[in-house]
Amino acid sequence: MIRPHRSHPLWFAFALHRVSGLGLALFLPAHFYLLSLALTDPVSLDSYLALAENPLVKVAEFGLVFLLAVHFFGGLRLIALEWLPWSGRQKSLAAGAVAAAFFVSGTFFLQAV
Structure with missing residues (x-):
């Protein structure tokens, strides 16, 4: 059973x-x-940065920016x-906030691909 307050759109926000x-x-x-690797172990950092070219990582970056x-x-x-x-x-304001977040993360994603 869904509690009445949990069906309100602002509860989802x-x-x-x-x-x-x-x-x-x-x-x-x-x-x-990973930032600390730049100071302590640059070779390991390079291997992690190479992993960032994986398409799955690009999708995860979209999720992170979202x-x-x-x-x-x-x-x-x-x-x-x-x-x-x-x-x-x-x-409307809550829906606008989610739409703006999707726009920002989508823009980042399209530039990263």
Whole structure:
């Protein structure tokens, strides 16, 4: 049984913001590790960078940029919720945030291919 508040579109915006934050938090340690290889072991870094040419990695990069954009625009939505008077346009603003995140990540993906 779906709880009534979980069928509201803004609950999905809330859930997507939490999932994107979790995904970014899981990615950051790996990212920092690879950055540290630039200082400690450049040969290993080169092998990881060669892996970045794999098409599956390109799709994963799209997902990462999408999570980043969703988290950014979701954060702007939360700031607007806290600082601005709220109106009935909440659903449109949340959908616009997801559309903007998809546009940003899609643009990145098309340039990376």
